[in-house]
Amino acid sequence: MLKYFYITKNPRVARIAEDAGVDRVFVDMEYIGKELRQPNMNTVKNHHTVADVQNVRAAISKAELLVRVNPIFDGSKDEIDAVVEAGADIIMLPMWKTADDVKAFVSFVNGRARTLLLLETDEAANCIDEVLSLSGIDEIHIGLNDLHLSQNKKFLFELVVDGTVDALSSKIKAAGIPFGFGGVGRVNSKNAPLPAENVFAEHYRLDSEMVILARAFCNSDNVSNYEELRNEFIKGVRENREYEVFLSNQVTDFFDKTHKETEMIVKRIVSEK
DSSP, rough: OOOEEOOOOOHHHHHOOOOHHHHHHHOOOOTTTTHHHSOOOOOOOOOOHHHHHHHHHHHHHSSSSEEOOOOOOTHHHHHHHHHHTOSEEEEEEEEEEEEEHHHHHHHHHHHHSSSEEEEHHHHHTTEEEEEEETOOOOOOOEOHHHHHHHHHSSSTTTHHHSSSHHHHHHHHTTTTOOOOEEEOOOOSSHHHHHHHHHHHHHHHHHOOOOEEOTTOOOTTTTOOOOHHHHHHHHHHHHHHHHHHHHHHHHHHHHHHHHHHHHHHHHHHHTTTO
16 A cells, blocks of 8 residues: 655644544645745645644654655754654655755764655756665655656646656666655546546556645645544545555556556646646
């Protein structure tokens, strides 16, 4: 089964996510440069704090605590020290562009938490061989949103059907490093441009091990009824997991057919943009 990540700074939502079966609660402290990269885009732009990390840490007991810090900057060591002190199990580095960025990150973490690289720049993709030769990297997640922007694509899932994710994932798997990519909504959704069923099938086709539950799965930003949220969260995770069980029993022909279907859907979405 894939590891599910869910982004929130709300301790009550974090506990609901944990109870529903989410594997990792994701506190997002990244803000440096994000607005410049994604101006006027309806993307997630959080600015969580170390206090949020502490509050979520106190709220969960079974799920792991994942914290995305800022790209490497003058204050990276102090920020990472604070996140470790606040109880992060896994620390994610976004927007790295060189092997030196990764070396600095691994050095700052210094074995006190697991390291997760968010590969989301063309520069990172171009130096992946050098990065994979380094020690101290526990996991890699391919960030489709910024990566597709860096390649001037129109739709983030173009990277899944044009061979980009295939090529990167092959190298990462060969290095023995667990990986995942992008986000996913809910199966049985009638309004998704690219159905979650297709996205899950791509994860299984590529032997991915992790995925972010996107806002399309559950947008808890302005929650007012926590019991309703709990019920929806539990239902959504259960249905997604049931579809994963179905996928786990499929053979190569199924994934080849579904991949071709996904290519057609993505092409249609791109043509309409």
